[in-house]
Amino acid sequence: MDNNSLGELWLCEAYHQWGNCFKIKQILHSEQSLYQRIEVILNEKLGKILVLDGSVMFSEKDEFIYHEMIVHVPLCTHPEPKDILVVGGGDGGAVREILKHQEVANIKVVELDSRVIEVCKKFFPNMGKVWESPKVKVENIDGLEFIQKCSKNQFDIIIVDGIDPIGYGAHLFEEEFYYHANRLLKEKGIFVQQTESPFYHFEWVCKIFGKIKKFFHFIAIYTIPMPTYPSGWWCFTIASNSLSNITIPIEAKGKHISKMCKYYNLDVHKSSFKLPNFLLEKLK
Numbered sequence: 346m347d348n349n350s351l352g353e354l355w356l357c358e359a360y361h362q363w364g365n366c367f368k369i370k371q372i373l374h375s376e377q378s379l380y381q382r383i384e385v386i387l388n389e390k391l392g393k394i395l396v397l398d399g400s401v402m403f404s405e406k407d408e409f410i411y412h413e414m415i416v417h418v419p420l421c422t423h424p425e426p427k428d429i430l431v432v433g434g435g436d437g438g439a440v441r442e443i444l445k446h447q448e449v450a451n452i453k454v455v456e457l458d459s460r461v462i463e464v465c466k467k468f469f470p471n472m473g474k475v476w477e478s479p480k481v482k483v484e485n486i487d488g489l490e491f492i493q494k495c496s497k498n499q500f501d502i503i504i505v506d507g508i509d510p511i512g513y514g515a516h517l518f519e520e521e522f523y524y525h526a527n528r529l530l531k532e533k534g535i536f537v538q539q540t541e542s543p544f545y546h547f548e549w550v551c552k553i554f555g556k557i558k559k560f561f562h563f564i565a566i567y568t569i570p571m572p573t574y575p576s577g578w579w580c581f582t583i584a585s586n587s588l589s590n591i592t593i594p595i596e597a598k599g600k601h602i603s604k605m606c607k608y609y610n611l612d613v614h615k616s617s618f619k620l621p622n623f624l625l626e627k628l629k
């Protein structure tokens with residue numbers, strides 16, 4: 346956080362030569378947990394913003410885009426998702442969206458840092474109340490450690506809603522993690538992970554795609570506009586071993602879910618898989 350020449354306080358998330366800045370009206374919370382610096386700041390236009398180790402996780406204004414798309418794309422593609430694993434996701438945003446799917450019976454959330462959950466319960470009650478659902482079970486353990494010890498074929502969907510591939514979350518973007526993720530999925534299972542900005546982190550996007558591809562027969566990337574993330578453009582990588590049609594939603598499900606959404610609908614779902622040439626060329 347920096348003061349500018351006018352004495353205003355700004356949060357600047359810098360990536361080498363680029364960055365995003367947010368004017369801080371108030372710092373609502375700041376602590377060092379066992380794993381990271383957790384901050385909640387208030388911006389007049391964006392509302393409250395959750396920041397982990399200086400990186401914006403979401404703002405109240407645009408989090409719906411990210412959370413609806415990381416969840417409804419896989420869940421509206423799978424014929425009958427019952428058992429869901431969320432790795433990360435301690436803010437509750439993804440779980441809030443999963444709970445819109447009545448057929449889901451169990452949601453296991455593996456969030457390493459219990460303080461993220463507690464801070465979000467306090468400052469983002471719209472997301473934090475999901476933990477009261479009897480379908481939701483939380484374990485505060487590292488994602489890789491969790492999936493290493495799990496027996497195979499347990500989940501219909503695995504959603505990795507983590508931090509960037511640097512620091513303590515980096516191993517969630519490695520081959521060992523993808524090997525176990527694949528092992529844990531049931532038949533028709535779908536894996537999805539937030540995989541950074543196609544513009545700022547092009548090398549990461551391609552590298553991660555290559556690693557996931559080694560373990561799944563079918564793989565695709567879809568993108569969203571994400572105004573508060575670096576470059577404002579973000580992507581998810583989705584993969585499956587037995588569902589060849591991972592880019593095609595089940596129409597009736599998508600239509601039904603879109604009634605409960607601010608961003609997601611069937612056209613958005615389908616068009617999010619349309620990629621520009623510079624990405625297509627690299628992902629062949």
Ligand code: SPD
Nearest residue numbers: 401402436438506507508
């Ligand atoms: N650079 C920010 C990447 C953060 C992705 N995860 C956000 C978590 C929101 N539930």
